[in-house]
Amino acid sequence: MGVSNRITNALGLGVATTFVLTLAATLSHLLHTFVLIPLNAEFLRIIGFIFIIAVVVQFTELVMRRHSPLLHQVLGLYLPLITTNCAVLAVALLATQHKNTLFSAMWQGFGAAVGFTLVLVLFAALRERLDRADIPKPFQGAAIAFITAGIFSLAFMGFAGVT
Amino acid sequence: MSSSAIHALPGGLALSAPMDAHIDATIHELDLQPSYYLPLINYSRTVLHPEVKSGDCVLGGEQLAPGVVAPTSGTLTEIRQHPWPHPSHTQVPTLVLESDGRDEFQQFTVIDHTQVGVEEILNRLENSAIHGLGGAAFNTANKIRRAYEHKNLTLIINAVECEPGINCDDALMQQHPSEVLQACNAIRQWLRLPSAVLAIENDKQTAITALRDDQTPDLTSIKITELPTIYPSGAESPLVQRLTGIKLQPGERATDAGVLCLNVATVLSIHDALMGQAAVDRIVSISTQSLQHSMNLRVRFGTPLKAVIEFAREHNTAIEAAWRSNTQTIRIGGPLSGFAMDMLNAPVLASTNALIVGKEHPLNEATACIRCSECATVCPVNLLPQELYAAAASEQLDTAARYSLDACLLCGCCDLVCPASIPLTPWFRFAKDATRQKQQSDAAAEVARLLSEKHSNRVQRRAIEKEQQEAARRAAAAQRQNSAQDIKAALTRVKNKRPGSGS
Amino acid sequence: MKPTSIYQAWQYPRRSTASIMMQVMLSLVPGTVLMMHWLGPGVLINWVVLIAASVLCEATVMRLRQRSIKTALNDGSIVLAAWLLALCIPPSLPISQLIVGAVTLSVLGKHVYGGLGQNPFNPAMVGYAVLLISFPKTMTLWFDPNLAVSWTTPAVWADWWNLKWFANPSVAPWDSITQATPLDRLREFRNQSASVSINSLHTSPWRELSVAWLMGGVYLLARGVIRWHIPVAVLTAAIIALTVQSYLSPNTTLPVWSAMLYGGMVFGAFYVATDPVTAPSSVRARLLYGASIGLLSVILRTHSNYPEGFAFAVLLMNASVPLLDRWFVLDKRS
Amino acid sequence: MALLWLLIFAGLCYFIGTGLARLGNTKNHEDILVDRINDCLPQTQCAQCDYPGCRPYAEAIAKGEAGINQCPPGGDNTIKALSELLGVEVIALNAAHGETKSAQVALIDEAACIGCTLCIPPCPVDAIVGSGKQMHTVIAEDCTGCELCIAPCPVDCIELVPAKPAATAWQHPAPRQLTQHQS
Structure with missing residues (x-):
């Protein structure tokens, strides 16, 4: 991070x-x-x-x-x-x-x-x-980074169960 | 140089004036003005120092400052701050010339290009202050001197005039086709070139037929090449790429790549200069906001815009109607690459190729960019305007440079197709100026750093030298100290040797 | 100083963002109607609730950020995203979970990044993934289309409404509620490694649906709303992956063409992957983006325990778009 | 058998080691860092950062003794450039060192100058010209507005005037009010 x-x-x-x-x-x-x-x-x-x-x-x-x-x-x-x-x-x-x-x-x-x-x-x-995005005040900085990391890991959930 | 094979232009937009546009190709003459205003600043905005002082009376064609020539005979009343045709709406030091009505010109000898060397010709161009009339107003003599060193030079006469609403070159070619061809031929000869290309868009058929009819056998070396009507094929780098296939890197000039690109009006003014007439005027096309009506007018440099507009309003009812519906501002240049100007006493210069009269369209509300890349497909130099916009809007100049902002021609195609109607070109103009400003301040910082390094080195050196002198002096003092003791010792020895005689 | 205005002497035929979204929605209509016809009123309820909820969310967010609500809403992007999500979720999903989906879609997917054009992940897929992972049971509860009860009998509407509000499937009259999409059934067969035969899968509506999406997609291509690079790349990569797979393990995979038509492959290729906001900008990057989505979705579909791998494939590739842009965009210029 | 793998592994390790070695270039490695930091500084040599010049301040930052927010002439863009280079958080300018002023240049009131040459040595960029008992003047292009010459002047005849912007200073404004979405 x-x-x-x-x-x-x-x-x-x-x-x-x-x-x-x-x-x-x-x-x-x-x-x-x-x-x-x-x-x-x-x-x-x-x-x-x-x-x-x-x-x-x-x-x-x-x-x-x-x-x-x-x-x-x-x-x-x-x-x-x-x-x-x-x-x-x-x-x-x-x-x-x-x-x-x-x-x-x-x-x-x-x-x-x-x-x-x-x-x-x-x-x-x-x-x-994201630096270039016009992110609302409360989400700027680390907050948006954590949310993006969350969605990113959400995407990896797709691999659950791959033998 | 395969003049026939025309390379494809990536992107670009097929823009042509509305079909039923009434373009009055006759070139009207503007009568003598009481006073002319000549700004003492050149295209790269460096201030020029006048060679004359207020109060002198001069003849037409006489050089007043490097690159500025008197448009008529008269007396120079003063040098004062006066508006000039530039988006900055600022005032610059300007020479005010009151014409005495005699309109007498300085006599120049006719130069026969077959006998005289190129240097002689270039000096004449320098003295008669010939500037590019295509819109960028570079100093033509320098441009030709740089191109002349190239061995296999390619000469392109740019009559493309791709931006709708600008048709001064079109009118020039329709009225004086033979002079145009002879001028092109003269230049080709004294540049010792086998052939030259006259590039013209294929939506200017009347001009093309006029040129072809007047092409006498000895003028066939000027190849008239028709280009499909795609904006902005008139800009230098796309035109060079289309005709010769050479892809100019951003910042590289066409003359460095061995291609000399001259506007057709510039070619004519060069020819006039060689024939001894001073080139002090240019053709300006004035059109209404809807580009339905436009007319062309031969205007001397320094004529205030007010006079040009008044003349146009008298001679064209459509322009009169457009003027009344207007908010007292006109647009200098074409619909896409021009800028709004409200100071109407600003003078006409070499770079003012067109005026548009009529209601100015305010920029409509921009919504967010959805990265649909419509702009990327129409960009004629293959850039990515949505990435440049994202970088410019968040003022990341280094990212904008990485996406080659300096290659952008500011042609305005991307603005037209953007579904979110974002003002892309104004953002790019801001980013380009900010980058130039940053480069200048970095250069100044670099100079300051070198000066401070020299200063600190000198101070250190001076300290070391003082150190050494100090050490030397101490050594000498110590040295003297020893010799004093030797003398005392010697004296004592002498005293001991003669105990009885002296004491 | 007055900003230098861009001169629109004549209206260059410009397509506005709203009209782009409108045309995409237009091309969605045939598929949606077909789906509602086959799968009963549940899809209609999903569609209405999702769009209403996400529009409401967008309005509140815009009010909170003191930005004009009208401009945000009338470009139709949130309605389109909600519509896309409505087509991916089973008809029997209860209303409460729909609201969760709508809120995730509009807030987490789009507005937390600052509104239209700045979200790296496709909002519909974010909504779908959150729903799928938080409500696995109901999200994979596609009931057997052959038992779809007609729209006309009012009693059915009452049952649907109960099902929707109280989310207990027992109320519903029909029995085989636990049937799943052909893909799920395919997985059950594979687990028992029985041989797979086409007629044993209830396949009738899914083939027509995919054809409807194909028609919609071709319409969009014809109108130039989307470019061919991504859909073609997705579909060819998927077909190649499926053929390779059918050689590797012949008995457990459906024949290529039927595998392509079931599940969200065609729908995703034309509508989800081509969302311009979350797709790369240069041509080569788009081809690679599309190809990897196709490949990933086939891999995920067969190996992971979620029925449809497309959503995760799109999210994964959305995360890699900034990097793709950096590589491919820079070499486009030199 | 394991011995074979060991040999391969040793080769791999050697290869990675020399690879890393080639990565570092010949120049003294600390200097690269100091040069890179020095490039971000505005070079006014004004010593408002409690260091005798920009380079000493850069060396202090490299060693970690100085914060990145002690340079008022550089202001926010210097802090932003330093935070990007060193990967640290952007922090506000430390007001104790003064605040960012617009570009300014020293000007000697030539009538009052008694030619005492006291202001010439402290000038870090030698922008003041003059000799004993002769009138001094400041070279406007070289002066960085560091105010070091004001204190030593016995007759206080040096004052700071805003630097005259060059004719090319005008810039196209950012059309921000039209794209309020992109704040």
């Missing part, structure tokens, strides 16, 4: 999340198959994955600070927030759930992240058009 007022910012966050998610999904799969299962410490799964995601996000932040300070300045707080993004953790968990190989775990991470980026960019384009 905060980042998606400009398409360039939304794309920036999307790319960062894709990078984080692909890396995290594969690393968590590796951790799961080579560490947790032999030690049958399955229950450590969630903590382990969060740790991995945090490491990867830190690494991305370093890279981004070094290479595109403007994007870093704009994303600001939202970059570390990826660690708390439940979708990232969910995908990491799913990647290890379905008994799929390392390669499919990576692809699942990548696919989920690309989906996330697409939705983010679509939403940013939508909000950029």
Whole structure:
């Protein structure tokens, strides 16, 4: 919501999340198959994955600070927030759930992240058009953004039940 | 240059004057006016500095300021603020010339273009202040000089006159077809070109037949090309695209692409200038609001609009009736690209090609835009007026620039077809002016930034230099300090060496 | 300073927004009458209540925003949107849910974004989606058209009115109230993976309805009110998707042509997807927009548990219009 | 088998890393940000933002020490440009720094000027011309109206006059009253 007022910012966050998610999904799969299962410490799964995601996000932040300070300045707080993004953790968990190989775990991470980026960019384009609309006073700003997000998710309800 | 193949014009509207319109093609002459007003400002609104002072008496055709020529002989009474024909309704410094009735002209020698070089011809055009009479009033000499450098130049004589209500070129071609052809041929020769194209719309059949009848064998190099009647094919970039297929980028001039586009009236005034007559007048077409009746009048530059209107009212009853039903305002230019003008003592200039007399239609109430893209289909330069409107209305100038607002010709086609009757062209005019204003202030900020950078660099350098001088002086002082001690030490040594003799 | 007036020396044949909406409504009449004839007075009640409620909503919103009510109403956009929604909902929907639909349509779908021309989502589809998700049972309660009771007997009107007001289907005399559109029945068959045969589905009115919408659509194309890009793209994409699908799982899909004619595909292609406000502006973008709607609606129809995927497909693609515009519009110029 | 996947994955990681590296260009990266911020500022160098000039203020914003609403000459469009660039909320101009005035230029009352050259050094854009004991004057085109020369003048002969608009200053008005829907 905060980042998606400009398409360039939304794309920036999307790319960062894709990078984080692909890396995290594969690393968590590796951790799961080579560490947790032999030690049958399955229950450590969630903590382990969060740790991995945090490491990867830190690494991305370093890279981004070094290479595109403007994007870093704009994303600001939202970059570390990826660690708390439940979708990232969910995908990491799913990647290890379905008994799929390392390669499919990576692809699942990548696919989920690309989906996330697409939705983010679509939403940013939508909000950029709303800037030009003559929205009544009480609905301006975040209100209209939340309503649009609501209708957008309404559209996704159509996929309910897709096997 | 395939003059025969006419490329399609994207969009555009088939607009022609009402079928039963009575266009009086005879060119009436306006008699000498007591006083003429010559604004000291050129088409890009930069102020001109006069070469004469009030009180001088001048002959007709004499240059008063760069690009301004005296329309008749007389004395310059004063330079004062006076209205000028521009939508800004502002006043500009204007030279007032009282005519002495003798109407004497300065004699110029006849230039034979076969012997004389191009530079000589261009100087003559410069001195006799020839401006484009198509509506944009560029300085013709500069335009030709820029085009002359091109190797394979294409010459297009623009007699398209696509906007209904403007028929001064039509009348000119009907009355003087042979002079037009000879003028085109003369220019073609001294530009050393094999052929030239005279583009004309096919709804001006009388003019076309007149031209074709007078086309003697040696004038066949002027190819008369008929264009289907689509507005705005008369504007420079669509015309160039239609005849040569070259798509001009926004902001790129036709002369940069090797195409010289001259209005037919300008061609005639160039020819007169070479023959020694000063080009001090132009044909103005005056029509009623319903475009049913219109007449044409040869008017000198600087004549107040009031005089032109009075003459037209006397000679045309329809215009008289239209004037009485009017709110004392007329419209300068065509129905789509013109603007309303209420200061009637503003003078006629090179850019005033038509006047419309009659009740002004107020803009009707605009409803919301439903993005139906009717305007996008008629836009002749393939823009998206609904996106430009959304950007302009919410003052996002960068978005408007991204949708290439600078390519917009302000032709007005989109206004006509918009189902919500939104005033698109006035919004685009506002956005274009706001963008130009922003660019100017950005440029000024850039200059200020460079100056401040130079200033701070100099201050730093000065500080460093002072620092170094300080250090040098301290070192020297320290240096001197040591030498003082050496002297004292030497003195003590000398004193010790001679204990008995001196103490 | 007086604004520079645009000079209308002669009235250029200009079509006003109101006349565009009027012509679309005109082309809707045959289909609507046919639907009312087949499905009984319920459709008429839906139609009247929806249009009245949404016009009322628009009037109140305009009063609240101190804007002139007359100009907003006489461009007919809200009436058209309500009309479109009325054609997508089952005749047995109770009045209370109709009011919810009307309010969502006019407030949430259009005026929260600032009125005509600024809403990114198609108001009719927003209304339909909200109704479908909040009242799934009644929204999928299409009763069997073959049992439609004639209009003339007054007793039927009383039953309809009870049904409408008190929303308990038991009052209604006919029995097989739980029949659904051929598509629903198709899903039940597929679940039991029995072989599908045409005559076992009660199909008579739906084929004529789709033909009526087709005629209306062609009329609009002829009058130039809508452009061909979107409907053609939607229909071709849907046909391609259906043929591909019929190869993949032959026994569970209807033959392509009958699948096209049932459900809202034709109606949606000509009336819903071509709403200029929520469609992209450039030609290529429209083609992609239409094609993806066709594709998505076929995918949603077969896999998701809602009978008609078209509404969701349109909403999804409406959300992507701003992005499509940015990509396709900019390359149109260079 | 897993080893093979590991190698592929390492390659992918390296590729993404270098990709990101190529994205950043050679110039010192902090400078790009400061330049971009500096471009939004009106360059009046008036120090009303408590920084000695526009560039120092830009550097402060880049480091996060200064808010984006401390520039009165820039006013709302500078704040809007900065909020768009940095993706932060648009906040109103901080009145403590002064309020936005229309374009103005310094003018020296030449009769009163005693030629003390005290006003020349503080002028950030060297727009004041003059030498000791000679009459000074302001170059109108270069002056940004920053008022820094008014205080040091001992005889108070410098005053601010509205800048004379160029002949091309006139603009077509926005036909807003006709499209009241689009407020």
